[in-house]
Amino acid sequence: MMVPDLVIFDCDGVLVDTEGPGNLRLSQWLTEAGYAISYEDCRKRFSGRSMTSVQAEVEAEGVPLGADFVERWNLALPDLFAAGVDTIPNVRGFIDEVQAASLPYCVATSARLSKMQITLGVTGLLPLFAGRMFSATMVARGKPFPDLFLHAASVMGFAPERCVVVEDSVAGTQAGIAAGMRVFSYCGDPLADREGLSSSGGILFDDMRALARLIPLR
Structure with missing residues (x-):
């Protein structure tokens, strides 16, 4: 891979x-x-x-x-979210590994930028994504359509087939696959729709620590 x-x-x-x-x-x-x-x-x-x-x-x-x-x-x-928001377990470690490998990265979400400012802000992740945040409000169609991921790839300057997506929802997995990208679908949540994620074409994993083994960074 x-x-x-x-x-x-x-x-x-x-x-x-x-x-x-x-x-x-x-x-x-x-x-x-x-x-x-x-x-x-x-x-x-x-x-x-x-x-x-x-x-x-x-x-x-x-x-x-x-x-x-x-x-x-x-x-x-x-x-x-006034009471606080937790990061997904071990995701910060994977972000650190992506940075250490000097790989470009970004975030693309159905939420508005204002929501990301809140949630990434209270978790301390916001500085890591400054200038590289994309919202469905920027495109005509949100997930499960590919528009958002294609927009993010275009702005960042990369061909879709050279991008990977880390998702947790069926709609997001469908959007990434429709964009021609490889999608790694997180199913560590007990309520994750594993069958839906798999049938949508996602590569399932349930621990963020496994991502560095699934996605070659160097």
Whole structure:
């Protein structure tokens, strides 16, 4: 397996442990709006998705969320993560190894830049990604479409087939594969959709310490 030219990280669930509290809050909001959904189903269906796409899917099923749904969601994020956010276990060590190998890297996420500023900020990871953060708000279509990963690769100056993606969601894995990239799908979370990740074409792993063996860095 070749040494990649660029490593693209997803953010939520790969760098920072936010999928749990985020999807718990989302399941509560959707249920209160009349779209009953459990936390577990919310994790399975909406992890890795932008709130714009979540709203579109829910409203297509006949449940209006309001024109200000996405804005209300983003305004509530500082309070949601006020108690702190953990990094995904051992991911900082892998980032250190990527840096030591002088490999270019970036983050590409469905979330807004403002959310990354919060979550990467409280975990201390933000300085590591300064000037190399990409959001689905920058492209026409979010995950599972390939637009975001193709945009990140283009801006960073690398061909898609020379990039690898580190993901944790089915939508993100599908997006990376559609972009023509190799995708390594983290399934260390007990609620990870292992079957969905595998069938989407991801290379599954459950410990960030294994990545340096799966992805040749030199």
